[in-house]
Amino acid sequence: MTFTLTTTLPRRSSPPYLPTKDSYSPTHPDCFRIQFADEGEFNSCLKTERAFAAGETITAITNTLPGVKAYSSVQVLPDPPIPGSSQDPSKCRHIELNSDLLYVNHSCDPNVAFDVRKEGNWEVRALKDLPKGEIMTFAYFSTEWDMDQPFTCLCGSSKCLGTIRGAKDIPAEVLKTYFINDHILALKSYQTQQTSASKGGKAVKGAPLEQTAEVQVGA
Numbered sequence: 072m073t074f075t076l077t078t079t080l081p082r083r084s085s086p087p088y089l090p091t092k093d094s095y096s097p098t099h100p101d102c103f104r105i106q107f108a109d110e111g112e113f114n115s116c117l118k119t120e121r122a123f124a125a126g127e128t129i130t131a132i133t134n135t136l137p138g139v140k141a142y143s144s145v146q147v148l149p150d151p152p153i154p155g156s157s158q159d160p161s162k163c164r165h166i167e168l169n170s171d172l173l174y175v176n177h178s179c180d181p182n183v184a185f186d187v188r189k190e191g192n193w194e195v196r197a198l199k200d201l202p203k204g205e206i207m208t209f210a211y212f213s214t215e216w217d218m219d220q221p222f223t224c225l226c227g228s229s230k231c232l233g234t235i236r237g238a239k240d241i242p243a244e245v246l247k248t249y250f251i252n253d254h255i256l257a258l259k260s261y262q263t264q265q266t267s268a269s270k271g272g273k274a275v276k277g278a279p280l281e282q283t284a285e286v287q288v289g290a
């Protein structure tokens with residue numbers, strides 16, 4: 072699949088890894104490389120350097136850095152924390168990829184998964200057979216609950232969800248059709264519980280997450 076991004080949103084802060092075309096040395100030369108856009112911020116992408124079979128691990132996600140929520144970060148734990156959960160509140164909830172993986176764009180019909188379910192075992196996996204030279208995409212809402220920088224999706228897929236703000240705005244039935252990480256499933260389940268409790272007039276222990284907004288599916 073190919074598509075051209077024409078977004079011109081301002082970068083709010085620079086991630087720790089931000090190569091330029093002139094000073095580029097691929098971080099995973101046998102697996103993928105950045106295709107720098109000739110013009111326009113955010114128009115670059117990551118392309119496979121060889122074929123991968125569906126289900127194959129493309130790379131382990133290593134060498135990451137602790138981060139804060141940003142256009143460049145990947146969420147690895149619930150944020151906000153789920154009230155009453157036993158998770159260590161001091162743990163980092165967002166990471167910086169600190170590699171060429173930063174350039175994997177979003178698609179509503181993704182061909183790779185960012186699997187961050189098991190700390191120490193994070194990986195990028197092919198969801199489809201990928202030929203050499205394919206643009207890699209993942210569903211940003213598979214890791215992000217409430218994105219720092221929402222954008223109008225230009226993936227061009229018939230499944231396109233329009234503006235991507237994070238999983239908080241996407242109905243559970245839609246999320247079910249994707250690979251979604253456990254921290255997002257946990258947040259969605261908590262949100263659903265809160266929403267149905269408030270509709271039924273029952274008080275539920277814990278601070279409410281934001282309400283589910285409707286999205287137009289297949290628009």
Ligand SMILES: C[S@@+](CC[C@H](N)C(=O)[O-])C[C@H]1O[C@@H](n2cnc3c(N)ncnc32)[C@H](O)[C@@H]1O
Nearest residue numbers: 113114115142143173174176177222224225226
């Ligand atoms: C981590 S960057 C990905 C690399 C980015 N394309 C670049 O050139 O720096 C994430 C940003 O890329 C853009 N982006 C990624 N996927 C997109 C899509 N499907 N439609 C529109 N913009 C997208 C958005 O601006 C998003 O905030």
